[in-house]
Amino acid sequence: MSGENSFFVDGKHLSEAALARKHQLENNPAMRKSPLEYLPGMEEIEPDIRSRVMGHVDSYQPEQYTAVDVRRALNRNRPDEEDLKALLSPAAAPFLEEMAQKARNLTSRHFGNTVYMFTPLYLANYCENYCIYCGFNCYNDIQRVQLTSEQMEHEMQVIASSGMEEILLLTGESRGKSSLEYIGGACRLARKYFRNVGLEIYPVNTEEYRYLHECGADYVTVFQETYDLAKYEQLHLAGHKRVWPYRFDAQERALRGGMRGVAFSALLGLSDFRRDALATALHAYYIQRKYPWAEISLSCPRLRPIINNDSINPQDVGERQLCQILCAYRLFLPYAGITVSSRESASFRNGIVKIAATKVSAGVSTGIGDHESKYEGREGVQENAGDEQFEIQDSRSLQKMTADMSSEGLQPVLNDYLYV
DSSP states (O other): OGGGOTTOOOOTTOOHHHHHHHHHHHHOGGGSOOTTOOOTTOOOOOOHHHHHHHHHHHHOOGGGOOHHHHHHHHHOSSOOHHHHHHHTSGGGGGGHHHHHHHHHHHHHHHHTTEEEEEEEEEEEOOOOOEETTOTTOTTSOOOOOBOOHHHHHHHHHHHHHTTOOEEEEEEOSOTTTSOHHHHHHHHHHHHHHOSEEEEEOSOOOHHHHHHHHHHTOOEEEEEEEOOOHHHHHHHEEESGGGOHHHHHTHHHHHHHTTOSEEEEEEOBTSSOHHHHHHHHHHHHHHHHHHSTTSEEEEEOOBOOOBTTBTTOOOSSOOHHHHHHHHHHHHHHOTTSEEEEOTTSOHHHHHHHTTTTOOEEEOSOOOSBSOHHHHHTTOSSOOTTOBOOSSOOSOOOOHHHHHHHHHHTTOEEESOOOOOO
């Protein structure tokens, strides 16, 4: 297995026992639990959406679609599932300019010239999962930190002082270090400083999402990473995250728990990006049909290098392919929000917000406890800060991002909710 995948890295300071266990998991699939086997305490719900999505994905053959199929899709007012498959196929590449123009018109019609801003705040980078492409994975030798309540409030004050009104709270996937109560406390603190509070944490059960919503969380983002079950099994070797269906159903549990909105994503480059993009869009589409009141959004992150392994990069997803995916998302889901993160370059983000995207991050740090140094423009890493999850490409501040978006004729928006 190690020879087949360039993502494997040995931490320099792992104990011999830890290294032995790591290598056993990598090289002996029989030692790993089935990714379809639920762990104790995991809530199971009906798999209707999962079955529909994977039925389409498993039968999808991108090379079978032709220019005729793409033209038919572009001529429709509302593309259906088959049209989406055509728009994501290689046959659509020559139609990218036309797709972009139609996507731009739809984005303008439904969102005007607005672009929404938010920033992530990482609370902890402890993780109990072994996901071999992630900088936080439990076998990666990094500086681990968890913010105290006082530290997280200080970080929030620094971020809020920049004018930011929406925050996304993230943790590594460790219930042991980042308990539900810890995350709930962070939500209550964030509500003091921000109008909108999002979560990107380990998946939980419906009643646990209800608790977090009552603490102040508005929406939940979950990366499925890849919808390819075989590849998922190879990339997630240990931990709760290994349970593929439990992760798949997280957004539905969040909505049942009262969350206002949910966001969907695959990490493009882990597997066949066309199938993963198809699954992401269909997952969001079927959730929207089942829960029509829910706010739905998608994102399109590509792999980025991580600490101790700078060879991790998208396998075959260039910017033109990424643009094709985003345009297909907009044509298929005209009302959905689309987020483009700081994983992408400033030039790409400046262009795509005029075509399909509606939301961008600003003032980003993927490390733990270093917003003060980042926001004050200090060089180097803040003392006692935790290592980052991945490298970003676009490090613009909120002020710089706002100025750049305004110069492109866009209207930056920090919040559009009124709470009564």
